[in-house]
Every structure is written in C-alpha cells, then in structure tokens.
Amino acid sequence: MAPLKGYTDEVFRNAFSRHFNGFDGALAPFIPTVTDKRIRPALLQGVLPERNRRLPVVPQIMSNSPDDFIRMAHALTDTGHSEINWNLGCPFPMVAKKNKGSGLLPQPDRIDAFLDQVLPRLPCRLSVKLRLGRKKPDEIDNVLETLNAYPLSEIILHPRTGIQMYSGRPDLDRFERCLDLSRHPVTYNGDINCLGDFQNLSERFHCVKRWMIGRGALINPYLPGDIKGADIPPDDKVSRFTGFYDDLYRGYQDRLSGPGHLLNRMKGFWTYFALIFEGGKKVAKRIHRSKRIDRYEAIVSKFFSSEPRWVEPEQGMSVDEVLP
Ligand SMILES: Cc1cc2nc3c(=O)[nH]c(=O)nc-3n(C[C@H](O)[C@H](O)[C@H](O)COP(=O)(O)O)c2cc1C
Secondary structure, three states: OOOOOOOOOHHHHHHHHHHOOOOOOEEEEEEEOOOOOOOOHHHHHOOOHHHOOOOOEEEEEEOOOHHHHHHHHHHHHHOOOOEEEEEEOOOOHHHHOOOOHHHHOOOHHHHHHHHHHHHHHOOOEEEEEEEEEOOOOOHHHHHHHHHHOOOOOOEEEEEEEOOOOOOOOOOHHHHHHHHHHOOOOEEEEOOOOOHHHHHHHHHHOOOOOEEEOOHHHHHOOOHHHHHOOOOOOHHHHHHHHHHHHHHHHHHHHHHOOOHHHHHHHHHHHHHHHHHHEOOHHHHHHHHHHOOOHHHHHHHHHHHHHOOOOEOOOOOOOOHHHHOO
16 A cells, blocks of 8 residues: 555555555655654554554655654564555645655755665665656656665556656657666556556566555555455445545544544545545535534435445546546
8 A cells, every 4th residue: 555645544544444455555755854852642543553563564754864763663673563664655746845755856955865874774665656756757767776676575657757747648658768777676666556567567567476556546445456356246346445534534533632633634535535426526516615523424324325326447448537
C-alpha cells in the first residue's frame, strides 16, 4: 500500500485490512523530522508496530538533515521498526523549495552527503521512494548512480517528475532504463488502477517483484486481492464495501476531534470512492457541498440504500483526469 498523506493512516490501514486482502505491507505517509531533541510520542503512534499488526508498516521520513533523520530513525527503531523509508519524491513546491522530497533530486551531491552521514549511524535498513526528477526525467540517472554506492533495501520508483505532480502518464520507457541502472531491487509505483494495468506492467517488467498501489486501491479496494487471484462476485462488492465504509467512518469518529475534521476527512475519501460507483461523481459533488455532518450522513445513507452499481475502472485510466 502506497503512502497517501491524509488517507492511508492507521485508521484506514486497519479498516482496510479487516475487509480486504491483497496487500503484503504498507508504507506509511511521511513523518517530518523535528529539530527538537524530544520527539513527541504522538508523531510515532500511528506507525507503532503493535497498532499495525494486520498490515505490517514501514515508516517514512521526510528530511534533508542527517542529524534530525537519525534522531527520528532511532525513535522509530526503539519502538520495534527494522526498516525506514526516505521520501525523495514529494512534488509539492513548498517542500521542494526547501530542498526536501523531489527538491533533492537535481542535487545528487546533497543526496550523497546525506547518505554518507546517515547510513553508518542508522540502526536499521533504509529504502528510498522517489520520482524521475524534479523538473527533468533524466535527473534520475545521476541519482541512481549515487544510490548504487550505498546499501539500500529497495528503491520505489514512481516514474513521473515532481513538476508533473499527477498529470500525464508514468514514463515507462524511462522506468525500464532505471531497472538497468539500479543495482538495488526496484519496486514499481504509479497508475495501477485495474487488473489490466497490473497485467500489462508485470508482463513488460518481468524482473520487478514488488508493486505499490495507492489511489487505485482507494478507488477499488478489491484491486490488490484481484491481483493476487481473489474472485469476488460483483454483486457482493457493494455490500462488503459498505461494511468497510462503516468501519472507516466509526474509526474517524473516534479518532478525529470535532465534526468539521470528520467531514473534511470523509470528503477527501469520497473524491476517490466516487469513481467506483455508477452515479458516484454526482453524489461526491453533493457530499463536497455539504457543510454539516448530519447532512453528509444522510447523503451517504441514501446513496448506499439506492443500491448503486459497482463499475470497475477502465484500463489506462488517469486518476488526475477523472477526479470529480
Ligand atoms: C493525496 C496524496 C498523498 C500522498 N502522500 C505521500 C506520502 O506521504 N509519501 C510518499 O512517498 N508519497 C505520497 N504520495 C504519492 C503516492 O505514494 C504515490 O507515489 C502516487 O500516488 C502514485 O501512485 P498511485 O498512482 O498508485 O497512487 C501521495 C499521493 C497523494 C495523491
């Protein structure tokens, strides 16, 4: 399961794995480092191994400071983690401008200096999640050469540039070249939204053994199970989904403080849930307009009781182009 900040947190991961199969593990949304010596326990709670037993989780850190990274990594390994992931892919300009996430990709020397300081002091394995570059897709060449000098457990590559955000298509030719350039195992990530997407990619990239799915599983939570060969009759899909939805909603009711936060969180999810139901976009628009939680609950309840039809995403769909 890919990290999706604001979505695939502890509540979602646990609800998801109570109702659906297919994922072997999850990479958690990034934790920012802090300059304070003391790390607030609240920052680490969501990724505690004992709170993520159903779906083992690897924490991700976003930082460009070796000292802050090491401190956070120690705090995480003290709770039982044996692997940490470094975020080198976040595309947001505010992040990139601060030389974090994809902002580091045009600066392989900084990546080199960071790893040179971090790896000898790291008490666990390290993997890296990245894009092809910040502005240009060939930035990856020097980055991979730099990464090859270090012992990493894997590289997770989403083959877009940072400035592309989520538009256009993943650059599969460039991804293929990266498989030759990297001495580390490479995990593919990006736009796997249906079984056909996965089949095409796995036929093309035989040597890829690990696959990461984010938005495709928010839209269709049966997708990881379908890929592993589960065969759920389409008629059962909606009723099982509503069980998951109830669980998720209760989880956020318990966790989030106040109806405003709850409403905003659920509005975010419906952006994706909308794409799997016939008439889903219309209901998502109504949900997005709702200002009160009781109104929201009424819209969702009416929608589910109308027995909406489950419609699988089309092969080659770009989520960015079809969001309501
Ligand atoms: C809302 C949102 C939040 C994201 N948060 C993170 C994050 O915290 N860390 C990270 O490495 N990638 C993050 N990503 C990127 C995804 O993990 C993934 O690389 C990207 O969505 C492409 O994969 P997909 O097409 O399977 O979703 C985020 C993406 C989205 C849309």
